[in-house]
Amino acid sequence: MNYYPPEIRSVEVTRYLTPLREGGSLPAIVEADDAFLYALKFRGAGQGVKALIAELVAGEIARLLGFRVPEIVFANVDEAFGRTEPDEEIQDLLRASEGLNLAVHYLSGAITFDALVNQVDAKTASGIVWLDCLVTNVDRTARNTNMLIWHKELWLIDHGAALYFHHSGQNWEEQAKRPFVQIKDHVLLPKASELETVDAEFRKILTPERIQAIVNLLPEDWLATSAFEDAEENRQMYANFLNTRIAHSEIFVQEAKNAREALI
Incomplete structure (x- = not known):
């Protein structure tokens, strides 16, 4: 393809x-x-x-x-x-x-997703849970879903809280292989019954080439601020972090399955 x-x-x-x-x-x-x-x-x-x-x-x-x-x-x-x-x-x-x-x-007229009102099928819910485990997005809870309904369709917004490893100063390699324990608070976790199915599908889509293409979009200006030492080295840090998490996705998938079982 x-x-x-x-x-x-x-x-x-x-x-x-x-x-x-x-x-x-x-x-x-x-x-x-x-x-x-x-x-x-x-x-x-x-x-x-x-x-x-x-x-x-x-x-x-x-x-x-x-x-x-x-x-x-x-x-x-x-x-x-x-x-x-x-x-x-x-x-x-x-x-x-x-x-x-x-x-x-700006999606003018969009309404905030409400899990008690808006229905999401198991495959979609599982996909969003998997995505948020991959990028370690802590901000998709019932209190703040960061999802909108616009023209009767579901839209994902506000991912600025993802990839929080870059705030900690800790070794990215170690964090890339950690389970995402915050998934227990995910608003769609109760419906995410097809995690293994989406895991197999998404791993095929997210090849290193495609991850690199996305990371290459990052402006050097953002990577060369006082928060970083070397722009290209830090660009590759993001690619390596994501590729490592994808290669070890069974870790965060199992954590999500365990958290879901505890809920239901």
């Missing part, structure tokens, strides 16, 4: 509209020069470019696996952009985020 590496468009942010919610990251709805609205994730927010890296890598892996993910774009914030912003906190955030940021298409 032919594989075409993903491409990420770039846009210029032209107008700040409104914060999406309170919190350390302060994402916002903005308008860009292509006239579309986006949910903008700022490099100057609490977790810095590492949250943008996680958003891009996990989001594009999800898309490759067949899940609906809003289009991800690179969003440039000009140095003059925040000068007319009256709110000092937002102005500081804009100034700290000058340059290349990340944004996703």
Whole structure:
């Protein structure tokens, strides 16, 4: 099967509209020069470019696996952009985020997924659980599902909390082979009865070549900040981490199966 590496468009942010919610990251709805609205994730927010890296890598892996993910774009914030912003906190955030940021298409009118109302089949639930085990996404709980229903379809959003190994400073090789114990809190775990089936399917899709193509999307600018020592070395760290987890997926699959059995 032919594989075409993903491409990420770039846009210029032209107008700040409104914060999406309170919190350390302060994402916002903005308008860009292509006239579309986006949910903008700022490099100057609490977790810095590492949250943008996680958003891009996990989001594009999800898309490759067949899940609906809003289009991800690179969003440039000009140095003059925040000068007319009256709110000092937002102005500081804009100034700290000058340059290349990340944004996703804003799904206007979408509603938050509710596990008590919205139905998800076992195969889909298992796939999302598997994905979140792979990328160690701690943020898909009943309290905060990070899933939307838009035009009667399920969409996955907000992967900035994934790949949390890059915040710990610990050895990535050791963490790549760890089970994902936080899966016990996953909102879809009770319905994830086909984990072994999706494990076999997804391992075939996520080849090292495809993982490398996604990791290659990361701008050097994000990898060469003070948080990192060498841009290319750290790019390969992400590829190696993901490839190692995929090669040892039986570890996190078994953890998810055990957690599910404890629930049901």
